[in-house]
Amino acid sequence: MVGLGTMGRNLLLNVAENGFGAAGYDLDVRKGALLLEEGRGLDVSAAENLPALLSQLATPRTIMLLVPAGGITDTVIEELTVLCEPGDLIIDGGNSHYLDTDRREAYLATKGLGFLGVGISGGEKGARTGPSIMPGGRRELYQRVEPLFRAIAAKVHDEPCVAYMGTRSAGHFVKMVHNGIEYAMMQILAEAFDLMNRAFRMPYERIARVFADWNNRELESYLVEISAAVLMKEDYITGQPVVEMILDTAGQKGTGGWTSRSALDLGVAIPTIDAAVTMRQISAQKHLRRMTAERFDLGDMPRMRDGGLDENLRELEAAVRGAFIASYAQGMTLLQVASQEFEYGLNLAEIARIWRGGCIIRSALLTDIREAFEAQPDLPTLMLDPDLSRQIGDVLEDWRYVTTQFVESPVPGMAIASALFYTKAAATERLPANLIQAQRDYFGAHTYQRTDKDGVFHTDDW
Ligand code: 6PG
Numbered sequence: 001m002v003g004l005g006t007m008g009r010n011l012l013l014n015v016a017e018n019g020f021g022a023a024g025y026d027l028d029v030r031k032g033a034l035l036l037e038e039g040r041g042l043d044v045s046a047a048e049n050l051p052a053l054l055s056q057l058a059t060p061r062t063i064m065l066l067v068p069a070g071g072i073t074d075t076v077i078e079e080l081t082v083l084c085e086p087g088d089l090i091i092d093g094g095n096s097h098y099l100d101t102d103r104r105e106a107y108l109a110t111k112g113l114g115f116l117g118v119g120i121s122g123g124e125k126g127a128r129t130g131p132s133i134m135p136g137g138r139r140e141l142y143q144r145v146e147p148l149f150r151a152i153a154a155k156v157h158d159e160p161c162v163a164y165m166g167t168r169s170a171g172h173f174v175k176m177v178h179n180g181i182e183y184a185m186m187q188i189l190a191e192a193f194d195l196m197n198r199a200f201r202m203p204y205e206r207i208a209r210v211f212a213d214w215n216n217r218e219l220e221s222y223l224v225e226i227s228a229a230v231l232m233k234e235d236y237i238t239g240q241p242v243v244e245m246i247l248d249t250a251g252q253k254g255t256g257g258w259t260s261r262s263a264l265d266l267g268v269a270i271p272t273i274d275a276a277v278t279m280r281q282i283s284a285q286k287h288l289r290r291m292t293a294e295r296f297d298l299g300d301m302p303r304m305r306d307g308g309l310d311e312n313l314r315e316l317e318a319a320v321r322g323a324f325i326a327s328y329a330q331g332m333t334l335l336q337v338a339s340q341e342f343e344y345g346l347n348l349a350e351i352a353r354i355w356r357g358g359c360i361i362r363s364a365l366l367t368d369i370r371e372a373f374e375a376q377p378d379l380p381t382l383m384l385d386p387d388l389s390r391q392i393g394d395v396l397e398d399w400r401y402v403t404t405q406f407v408e409s410p411v412p413g414m415a416i417a418s419a420l421f422y423t424k425a426a427a428t429e430r431l432p433a434n435l436i437q438a439q440r441d442y443f444g445a446h447t448y449q450r451t452d453k454d455g456v457f458h459t460d461d462w
Pocket of ligand 1: 095120121122123179182251252253254255256359360
């Protein structure tokens, strides 16, 4: 393992705990010392430099990188090309951009070195106790490490959350889309929290109990579970809920934005993931928001509907469920289109299967999604699956009502509303794109097709 940050160290300890001998190296020698301390009693060693690390490995060697994506990954790979021998395998387990992965695989092939781009999800805890693993590259190279990956991956009903994703950058592309869905789900939950807190005037502890309750039903998921946990936590300085004390500017390392950009390039609509990226950008501009807030009165909070808080919470739960399904649907369609375009050979049922455990977007809904793609592997949209379309139908009315609460109140609900409008648009047979076509033909003679006969038409005398 090159890179002994918390992720690298924890993954290596996981490897060693599963009976594989493992060695690690980090530029920062203190991290090597930490590895030895944490791995006492296990077959782990720490090397002082890269040549020393490589000399400890059986040939052909397997070297995994868990270093920051981008230039540092390239620098380490360049150093390894000098030290490795043909037949060695380099695995990039970071959140690398898929185009970098394609470039690195082709480059290393010219040196006789194997390369796998592997998405790993589950954060620091997942790395230690079992992540979800998304490997891409040449299948025979994957087979070399398959036993190890199966041993360290999370298990759901004894099935390891790892599967060969496909050729070249398939693994990193799937991980990127995983993160895009992660952004969407987090934003949806943040909007639900905002509505409960500001519109329903619920204290954090009560909101935490609602999330914990949702986690017992259809919305059972890691992100709902940790939302309950973080809202319960008290700040040790002020005694306030710690979430209240956290500055409202969201960070991002880029994978959500990459998902949006790739969807634009591939012509796939993923508005809820886009909305989540956009909201992180708006959140980051705190100074502008503060100035703009002084100029506007966004109105009063909406009145509670008959039935009171319980009814409002039931409707909100339904809206979040609809928005979650729409987010998965957008991500899955993007994967399907990318698989055709880049010839990855993705198996969407397998992807849903390995996302059920270990990763950040794990949820009960992924079981339904897996079944949908098992029944119909080339399903173009999850909204056509009989079970999921019924689930959307069940929540639609409540979801629309919750969206009106966002519209009528000062609380922005960009992701929940965008997911609803995506669903409505996708289920509308006749959209007003006829007017757009007429406008295009008017100003640019771009022509249009007709509803009543084949061919291409232009109106001369608009
Ligand atoms: C995971 C996470 C992990 C990381 C994100 C955070 O699957 O384990 O997605 O990869 O926490 O990259 O991304 P942002 O910093 O962009 O929120």
